[in-house]
Amino acid sequence: MKVRYLLSFGLLFILFLWWKPLDASACSCVALPPPKKALKEADAVFSGEVVEIIENPKIIVRGKGKTIHFKVDEVWKGIDESEAVVTTGLDTEGCGFPFEKGKKYLVYATMSDRFVANTLATSICRRTTELAYATEDLNVLGEGQEVSSLKVDKGKTVLPIWPFVLFILGLVAIFIGFRYKKPQKNARR
Numbered sequence: 654m655k656v657r658y659l660l661s662f663g664l665l666f667i668l669f670l671w672w673k674p675l676d677a678s679a680c681s682c683v684a685l686p687p688p689k690k691a692l693k694e695a696d697a698v699f700s701g702e703v704v705e706i707i708e709n710p711k712i713i714v715r716g717k718g719k720t721i722h723f724k725v726d727e728v729w730k731g732i733d734e735s736e737a738v739v740t741t742g743l744d745t746e747g748c749g750f751p752f753e754k755g756k757k758y759l760v761y762a763t764m765s766d767r768f769v770a771n772t773l774a775t776s777i778c779r780r781t782t783e784l785a786y787a788t789e790d791l792n793v794l795g796e797g798q799e800v801s802s803l804k805v806d807k808g809k810t811v812l813p814i815w816p817f818v819l820f821i822l823g824l825v826a827i828f829i830g831f832r833y834k835k836p837q838k839n840a841r842r
Contacts, residue, residue, distance in 0.1 A: 680748035682778035688793040691780040695761040697731030697773050699723070700784055700797065702757045708743065709768060717743040718768030721752050723760070727797030731762075731773075735800045740768040741775050748776035759787040 685691070692698050701723035709718050723737045739762050742749025752758065760781050765774035775781045780790060 680742070680746060680777060682748070682776075685778075685780050688780060688790040691761050691790075692729060692794060694763070695730060695779070696764045697737070697762045698729040698760065698794070698797075699725050699732045699737060700727045700757060700759045700787075701725040701737060703752050703754050706752060706754055709740070717747060719743055719749065719752070720769065720772075723758075725800050726757070727799055729794050729797045732800075737773070739773045739775050740765070742768070745777055748778055750775055750777050750779075750781050757784040758782065759784050759790055 686694065703721055704724050705722040707720045707722075709720055718740050719742070721739045721741060723739065725732055725735050725737050737760075739760060741752065745751060758781060760775055761779040762773040762775040762781070763779075764771060767774055782790070
């Protein structure tokens with residue numbers, strides 16, 4: 654009888670050691686910082702319209718999330734193109750911001766590995782908000798820089814100078830080699 658109790662207890666003990674509770678994710682945020690502090694802490698701050706929302710399969714990301722594609726209107730920090738990509742959680746329980754296609758937002762984002770490695774990410778714990786509700790932030794931040802006025806010339810390609818320098822040095826070496834080449838004696842005599 655004791656063996657049966659010991660065996661049952663042992664199996665329950667092993668079961669509890671191997672038992673893993675389901676992963677739970679709850680989002681808890683501290684109070685949002687004021688706009689100037691949020692600007693300083695962010696890697697990118699911009700306004701733009703959501704043009705596409707893609708749910709990321711968990712196998713290619715670190716956690717369940719979404720990738721949001723924006724058409725950028727104004728920039729305060731970190732963006733130099735007319736398009737931006739930001740990741741966020743799948744839902745608000747996972748701290749995800751509830752973006753909607755076609756709406757405009759003021760986005761505060763930081764570089765993160767939370768959903769996709771080395772991407773800009775935002776959440777409900779940032780000052781990101783729909784542009785219609787961003788009056789306080791816009792008053793503090795002032796006017797952003799329009800994307801069309803950013804000093805990025807994508808059409809001009811600048812070639813590095815080092816290949817040209819190596820080519821010239823090679824030509825000089827060949828010229829010197831031919832110039833000082835000793836005449837060979839005729840091996841036939």
